[in-house]
Amino acid sequence: MVRTRFCDVFGVEYPIVQGGMQWVGRAGLVSAVANAGGLGFLTALTQPTPEDLAEEIYRCRQLTDKPFGVNLTILPSIKPPPYVEYRDVIIESGVGVVETAGFNPAEHLPAFKAGGVKVLHKCTSVRHAVKAQQLGVDGISIDGFECAGHPGEDDIPGLVLIPAATEKITIPMLASGGLADARGLVAALALGADGINMGTRFVATTEAPVHENVKRRLVEASEHDTDLIFRSLRNTARVARNAVSTEVVSIFDSGGQFDDVRELVAGVRGRKVYEVGDLDLGIWTAGMVQGLIHDIPTVSELIDRIVTEAGELIKGRLGDVLIQK
Amino acid sequence: MVRTRFCDVFGVEYPIVQGGMQWVGRAGLVSAVANAGGLGFLTALTQPTPEDLAEEIYRCRQLTDKPFGVNLTILPSIKPPPYVEYRDVIIESGVGVVETAGFNPAEHLPAFKAGGVKVLHKCTSVRHAVKAQQLGVDGISIDGFECAGHPGEDDIPGLVLIPAATEKITIPMLASGGLADARGLVAALALGADGINMGTRFVATTEAPVHENVKRRLVEASEHDTDLIFRSLRNTARVARNAVSTEVVSIFDSGGQFDDVRELVAGVRGRKVYEVGDLDLGIWTAGMVQGLIHDIPTVSELIDRIVTEAGELIKGRLGDVLIQK
Numbered sequence: 001m002v003r004t005r006f007c008d009v010f011g012v013e014y015p016i017v018q019g020g021m022q023w024v025g026r027a028g029l030v031s032a033v034a035n036a037g038g039l040g041f042l043t044a045l046t047q048p049t050p051e052d053l054a055e056e057i058y059r060c061r062q063l064t065d066k067p068f069g070v071n072l073t074i075l076p077s078i079k080p081p082p083y084v085e086y087r088d089v090i091i092e093s094g095v096g097v098v099e100t101a102g103f104n105p106a107e108h109l110p111a112f113k114a115g116g117v118k119v120l121h122k123c124t125s126v127r128h129a130v131k132a133q134q135l136g137v138d139g140i141s142i143d144g145f146e147c148a149g150h151p152g153e154d155d156i157p158g159l160v161l162i163p164a165a166t167e168k169i170t171i172p173m174l175a176s177g178g179l180a181d182a183r184g185l186v187a188a189l190a191l192g193a194d195g196i197n198m199g200t201r202f203v204a205t206t207e208a209p210v211h212e213n214v215k216r217r218l219v220e221a222s223e224h225d226t227d228l229i230f231r232s233l234r235n236t237a238r239v240a241r242n243a244v245s246t247e248v249v250s251i252f253d254s255g256g257q258f259d260d261v262r263e264l265v266a267g268v269r270g271r272k273v274y275e276v277g278d279l280d281l282g283i284w285t286a287g288m289v290q291g292l293i294h295d296i297p298t299v300s301e302l303i304d305r306i307v308t309e310a311g312e313l314i315k316g317r318l319g320d321v322l323i324q325k
Numbered sequence: 326m327v328r329t330r331f332c333d334v335f336g337v338e339y340p341i342v343q344g345g346m347q348w349v350g351r352a353g354l355v356s357a358v359a360n361a362g363g364l365g366f367l368t369a370l371t372q373p374t375p376e377d378l379a380e381e382i383y384r385c386r387q388l389t390d391k392p393f394g395v396n397l398t399i400l401p402s403i404k405p406p407p408y409v410e411y412r413d414v415i416i417e418s419g420v421g422v423v424e425t426a427g428f429n430p431a432e433h434l435p436a437f438k439a440g441g442v443k444v445l446h447k448c449t450s451v452r453h454a455v456k457a458q459q460l461g462v463d464g465i466s467i468d469g470f471e472c473a474g475h476p477g478e479d480d481i482p483g484l485v486l487i488p489a490a491t492e493k494i495t496i497p498m499l500a501s502g503g504l505a506d507a508r509g510l511v512a513a514l515a516l517g518a519d520g521i522n523m524g525t526r527f528v529a530t531t532e533a534p535v536h537e538n539v540k541r542r543l544v545e546a547s548e549h550d551t552d553l554i555f556r557s558l559r560n561t562a563r564v565a566r567n568a569v570s571t572e573v574v575s576i577f578d579s580g581g582q583f584d585d586v587r588e589l590v591a592g593v594r595g596r597k598v599y600e601v602g603d604l605d606l607g608i609w610t611a612g613m614v615q616g617l618i619h620d621i622p623t624v625s626e627l628i629d630r631i632v633t634e635a636g637e638l639i640k641g642r643l644g645d646v647l648i649q650k
Binding site: 001002003004126144145146154156157158159160161163164167177178179181183184186187188189190191192222223224288289291292311313314315317318319321322323 | 326327328329340451469470471479481482483484485486488489492502503504506508509511512513514515516517547548549613614616617636638639640642643644646647648
């Protein structure tokens with residue numbers, strides 16, 4: 001079994017986190033992660049209103065008596081959701097942990113702190129991690145170029161980003177992006193992280209609220225089957241390669257602008273992919289790590305397997321390379 | 326101390342390799358790596374003629390009685406060097422190991438095999454690694470997106486590429502790209518590799534035959550200070566970001582062609598950077614891992630430190646996360 005200081009600070013059994021994922025981070029998955037000893041995050045903006053989020057938190061509480069959190073991601077938006085109201089629901093619900101992402105947490109941090117909510121801030125560069133640490137967050141999740149969703153614009157993969165960050169981050173830090181199994185967990189720990197945050201891997205589990213076709217595609221797809229879109233807007237997103245992503249890339253390559261792809265990438269179409277299982281209906285996210293995903297276990301099987309195999313890897317394979325001289 | 330099956334197959338003490346580097350892989354550096362227990366590679370094409378390579382091999386033999394190898398990289402070229410003659414020098418010299426790169430090794434493999442030369446093939450994708458294994462090479466060096474020089478066009482970082490490759494590669498395999506220290510070695514071993522191949526890290530050593538300014542720049546630079554050039558030519562190279570690389574990127578971004586940058590990137594100018602220490606004189610290579618390089622040790626200090634700290638990391642930090650349940 002595997003335990004780090006992340007577990008002590010965030011009150012969980014294993015240093016394994018299911019980070020926020022739009023349309024996926026719902027009570028069924030999050031409670032399964034909690035019950036298996038990990039830390040799962042509901043995704044605030046998956047709920048259409050702050051009231052719906054309050055209800056989803058309530059539902060999750062019915063399914064587990066272990067800690068879980070809520071992700072609050074703030075991204076550039078033409079018509080922003082009521083972030084403050086979502087934030088206040090998180091605080092008032094008594095959920096003990098929030099995962100912030102996509103923005104400098106300064107604006108919302110005092111409210112979270114006053115409400116006794118621990119803040120795990122997800123970011124994609126060492127300078128943002130250092131800034132968040134200075135602001136007083138409780139943990140960092142550092143997200144490499146491999147990741148699904150928003151890798152930032154620096155393109156630094158975890159193999160370099162994780163050790164570079166640990167040289168400046170003294171609070172508990174998770175590695176995120178490109179991680180799916182015990183090999184990734186042990187590598188992340190070796191590179192200096194205190195645990196791992198996984199997204200794509202949790203989508204390919206029994207409890208993930210997405211259509212079976214999505215899960216099967218993750219199993220079938222290789223590490224090559226992702227696309228980066230919106231690079232020219234400096235709002236890069238890594239998504240599953242499909243008919244829509246290919247068209248979007250092609251439109252931008254020909255000098256197109258956001259208005260030319262607005263309809264193609266509308267969030268409702270991405271949600272429909274998860275609901276109806278037509279993989280080419282819209283943009284949906286997947287990380288390169290899909291190339292390492294070969295099955296669709298239950299969350300409990302997945303987490304048990306990772307911690308068990310991590311122990312075997314450390315004591316077995318790594319122990320065996322050490323020789324007396 | 327650290328030992329894997331790579332050491333047995335290639336006859337060296339530690340699974341740490343100094344891979345081929347144009348203008349850098351010369352007898353002084355390579356013999357220092359050999360004497361410290363690693364496997365160093367002379368770079369064949371750094372020598373103006375096959376006869377010069379034969380002399381460099383001879384010089385290296387005067388400096389060490391331990392095994393070393395020669396790198397033979399074949400890249401797209403308007404006026405190709407006499408590859409077959411270089412190859413035959415490698416075979417006839419009695420050097421026991423060659424690092425092939427940049428091309429499918431099929432054409433030259435029979436000659437190497439017949440000459441008793443072990444072949445370590447460096448490539449940037451799982452499919453090329455599988456192909457080389459089928460052809461009968463003795464080892465693979467799998468090179469991630471982070472790397473200096475030629476990362477290929479797939480952009481798969483080591484955190485995903487290494488485990489993806491180990492699922493299909495059964496012969497000894499090194500991880501390459503983004504690695505500079507014990508953290509990287511242990512991470513690579515955890516991900517399934519049998520050792521590491523480093524380039525940039527060895528440039529910042531006492532024995533590397535490059536100007537002190539280059540070494541100091543590697544220490545000062547961060548992981549962000551590299552550029553990818555020649556992407557539109559599908560011959561991508563990761564180089565140190567400087568005035569020239571910035572200009573080259575800008576010319577290509579404006580629709581420029583190779584002819585427009587030919588003078589800027591002429592190899593002789595890159596060589597001059599190393600010789601005279603004017604860092605903006607031409608294109609020179611550096612990997613993202615420069616962000617993890619903070620000193621200029623001797624090769625012996627570097628290798629000793631890596632193997633010692635790797636042992637401490639496995640027994641200490643990783644051992645400590647294991648708890649009884």
